Amino acid sequence: MTDTTAAPSERRVPVWAEGLIGQMLALLIALTGGAVIIMLVGESPLHVYTVLLRGAFGSTENIAGSLLQATPIIVCGVAACVALRGGLFNIGVEGQLYVGGFAAAWVGFTLNLPAGLHVIVALAAGMAAGALWIALPAIMRARFNANEVVSTILMNYVAVLLTSYLTIAVFKRPGGWSETEPIAETAYLPQLLDGSRVNVGLIIGLALALGLYLFLRFTGAGYAVSAMGSNPKFAAYGGVRVKRNILLVLLSSGAIGGMAGGIETLGVHRRFMEGFAPGFGFDGVIAALLANGNPIGVVFAALFFGALRKGSLLMEVETGASREIITVIQALIILCVSAQILIRHRGGISGEKRWKF
């Protein structure tokens, strides 16, 4: 995004540095706001933040745990990022995560395939389910301009309920509680470290982020997506097939969201459980917003959110603050970022108010 907003030559700070300073400032304000909320619930902010840090980075296991939490957020963040760069909102990453996770688990416990192939087929099933889940909103958005924000949000609720239904009413493990049978060992996503569930999904996430960055930076198709994101009318005038691109962008975003679910079920839980990954999809969307649609930035934002999540578990045990405090902090971060981005790019009063880069 740095190259699309060509900096005037007299600017002293490079655009990316200015963005980074803005994000750090947003972070600082949000942490201060978080401190106020923590005081409001009757705890000491310093104590809560210390425990949070210790929970996230206090030991090797905790750091591994933070990476484990960050993995699905990275993948979901890339999913949201794809849509965001095309000027679209995929708030349905959460739903795609759920159906993708279920589809991957289903392949895992139903099919009998050789070791390497099984994982690939299961992940592909997850991606297909994710793409399928966004297909209808995507078609309606591309063809009839139906608002994708609301349709993808509503699809989230259906996805969570549908996968719960399938898990409990159709595929429940005998004697188990709201979970399916475990997947076959051939479908396990390989682990990276002994004694931790950090898995290949982390590498996949990083590769996806890098791939998206290179795609947007160096390919014609990537440029077309960015152009559509910053100004669809101008892009159409310049020969970009906007309708087709909207469809493709949303479908790929959904597929990546589905893959995130697959990575979570195959790599961490090794079965599908009701509520197996609460909020990872939303965290991904927030990470993409915080990073302002930059795929590399998404990785850092996701690592930060992963650490917050891991830290919040210890915080819940050791202090009186509930772990949802971190979602309040995340919301504050996004508010600050949204305010300052648009202070820099103020449009006219009736100008199109889509997210712009």
Next chain:
Amino acid sequence: MEILSQVFTISLIAATLRTTAPILLVALGGAFTTKAGIFNIGLEGQMLMGAFFGVLGSMWTGSALGGLFFGVTAAVLMALTFSFFVVTLRANEVVVGLALNIMAGGLTISLTKAIFGVRGSIVNPSIVGMPRIQVPFIHDIRPLGQILSGYTPLVYVAFAMVFVVWLILFRTRLGLYIRVTGEKPEAAQSLGIRTARMQHIASIICGVLAGVAGVHLSLGYIVMFAENMSSGRGFMAVAVLIFSGGDPLKVLLGCLLFGFADAASLRLQTMGVSSYLVLMVPFVVSLSALFLLSWRQRPRIIRETLDKLTAPVVAKGRGS
């Protein structure tokens, strides 16, 4: 057929009116922001805050009216934050709305734990719920009484609001200014209308109604607060607003559809259909309506006839 006759009864009509009320209230609130040209995705969060502070206020003051006051105040504060970011700072509506929804979810859960020391829900005998109103005379007339009497006051308020909102939007200067702000902001400004102020006002009114809707959730038929108890109603309201364009009569029709879907699906649950599938029904209905109506917007003739059919009164008021 037997199932159908079991589902469609007089008590179903009553249940439909009851379940329509909260979504109608919040959607009518959203009608103001929609007309003022703001896409308000933050309704869900405002409603949730209304529900939570409704319960708190009810416990603090010992009356349902006190609960209403606190719930509405909390929702209005959310609405003001929304319009401060969206109107004053010109931030993106979707991003701000999303952030505020997430914040409402996190804040209500955190405060529940801080105040009551529990996770999940607040159930407490000291929460005072809304009374039920038995309309004199009508209450005793058999089928009519079942349909028209015995609701909490906010149900009546919700349906009366359809007319009130229509009146404000189409028959007052404020409504005219709000609509001009949404439709032709440049024209509004050249006429000396302060568009930013109009949008703030629209957002505040929206917050009031969203707060009332939230209080209805937690102090109406169920007297408790549960995590994320608005459960997507705010988003369904946004769907209604998209295909109704914020016209009160169309909003009413859309909300009745959801109320009916909600009530009918609850019926199915008592017949042994899985609750997960049942809970899905309103979402599927709102998605179908959203898709079908955006598909319908293509051929102009269909759209225009639909307009004529549903809103003859509104069309007149539009002449400005």
